[in-house]
Amino acid sequence: MVKQTWTFVREYLRAPKTIGAVAPSSRGLSELIVDLAGVSQADVIVEFGPGTGSFTRRILEVKRPNAALVAVEFHPTMAAKLRHRFPQVDVAEDSVANLGQILAERGLSKVDSIVSGLPWAAFDEDLRDQLLDATLSVLKPGGRFATFAYLEGSVLAGGRRFRRKIRRLFTEVHRSPVVWGNLPPAFVYQCIR
Numbered sequence: 001m002v003k004q005t006w007t008f009v010r011e012y013l014r015a016p017k018t019i020g021a022v023a024p025s026s027r028g029l030s031e032l033i034v035d036l037a038g039v040s041q042a043d044v045i046v047e048f049g050p051g052t053g054s055f056t057r058r059i060l061e062v063k064r065p066n067a068a069l070v071a072v073e074f075h076p077t078m079a080a081k082l083r084h085r086f087p088q089v090d091v092a093e094d095s096v097a098n099l100g101q102i103l104a105e106r107g108l109s110k111v112d113s114i115v116s117g118l119p120w121a122a123f124d125e126d127l128r129d130q131l132l133d134a135t136l137s138v139l140k141p142g143g144r145f146a147t148f149a150y151l152e153g154s155v156l157a158g159g160r161r162f163r164r165k166i167r168r169l170f171t172e173v174h175r176s177p178v179v180w181g182n183l184p185p186a187f188v189y190q191c192i193r
């Protein structure tokens, strides 16, 4: 855990807008987001921005043995650390913007469950829209997309814009209670296509 926190602090200082967090997510947040994404019932699961693997660890604990899991992480240091920590996980060192192609290369097209660790509130609108388009284009009707937000960031302009956008794009959007034990406190948006 100390190793993973150090990786975060160092990489956050280098690229705050793409890393978006100074510490890996807590166990409590990992359990909640993986549950709300419906991972345990899914056949095809994609994780966005796994970083050092807090959510990945939980996904591996609950997913069906034969379910496909692809973790999409474009930061080379994070991708290397993730592969080292979880050699059994298929890590695509690429951007979520290329999701369709990443899945096609693996013989997959549609996804049941997406667990997102991306820092949406830090993205500019064009990038956010591009990544959400890629998300919707692969998610099955009824499929689940779960993503977290920091409480403090959710009241700022970027956080409010993201909330309005997902409410327009998805059939249902539910907001979880706050996980106060996370650093900083965070909650999960459960979005159903």
Ligand SMILES: C[S@@+](CC[C@H](N)C(=O)[O-])C[C@H]1O[C@@H](n2cnc3c(N)ncnc32)[C@H](O)[C@@H]1O
Binding pocket: 018, 019, 020, 021, 023, 024, 025, 048, 049, 050, 051, 052, 053, 054, 055, 072, 073, 074, 075, 078, 094, 095, 096, 097, 116, 117, 118, 119, 131
């Ligand atoms: C806030 S960290 C989350 C890490 C981990 N899921 C957690 O909660 O501890 C965000 C991660 O998303 C990755 N990332 C940001 N933009 C991305 C993109 N467009 N495609 C893939 N990964 C991206 C960053 O490199 C970083 O590892």
